[in-house]
Amino acid sequence: MNDSPKTPESSGRSSSSLMESLMGLLRIRVKRGVNLAVRDVRSSDPYVVVKMGRQKLKTRVIKKDVNPEWNEDLTLSVTDPKLPINLTVYDHDTFSKDDKMGDAEFDIRTYIEALRMNLADLPSGTIISRVQPSRNNCLSEESCILWSEGKVVQDLCLRLRNVECGEVEIQLQWIDLPGSKGL
Numbered sequence: 001m002n003d004s005p006k007t008p009e010s011s012g013r014s015s016s017s018l019m020e021s022l023m024g025l026l027r028i029r030v031k032r033g034v035n036l037a038v039r040d041v042r043s044s045d046p047y048v049v050v051k052m053g054r055q056k057l058k059t060r061v062i063k064k065d066v067n068p069e070w071n072e073d074l075t076l077s078v079t080d081p082k083l084p085i086n087l088t089v090y091d092h093d094t095f096s097k098d099d100k101m102g103d104a105e106f107d108i109r110t111y112i113e114a115l116r117m118n119l120a121d122l123p124s125g126t127i128i129s130r131v132q133p134s135r136n137n138c139l140s141e142e143s144c145i146l147w148s149e150g151k152v153v154q155d156l157c158l159r160l161r162n163v164e165c166g167e168v169e170i171q172l173q174w175i176d177l178p179g180s181k182g183l
């Protein structure tokens with residue numbers, strides 16, 4: 001990580017302006033869905049779509065499982081940490097339009113605050129901060145931001161809205177990008 005940032009002359013105008021506005025990368029591990037809604041006869045074929053601003057990423061489809069284990073990493077470029085992140089679950093259908101299985105929203109403001117602290121001396125597993133479920137967020141239980149093996153991670157259980165049931169468990173990780181604006 002000793003690379004000095006490239007000068008605007010050497011990296012070209014458009015890439016340098018992108019790097020100037022980029023804070024880093026947010027890796028969202030989409031772990032699993034719990035008790036998701038049934039959209040086929042007895043089950044569903046769920047996948048997750050994550051959106052932040054104009055970025056849109058999706059997981060693979062897991063067939064016939066309302067308790068799917070995706071364990072898949074989706075990586076967003078973060079330029080504005082105030083932008084909410086939207087997560088929607090869909091049921092994949094071969095011969096018709098995919099059905100919605102609920103959605104949730106979260107933001108990373110508390111997580112970014114934790115990333116900005118100087119935590120290097122903490123023992124692994126230390127809880128840095130907690131976010132309580134409330135009417136203003138989609139958390140189904142307390143969300144912990146913790147120092148884990150040299151990294152700040154946040155675990156979230158999201159209760160899906162606009163659907164009869166279902167939760168999705170995710171974990172946030174941050175990736176510093178040399179040459180970007182940073183935190």
Ligand SMILES: [Ca+2]
Pocket residue numbers: 039040044045091092093094
């Ligand atoms: Ca289906």
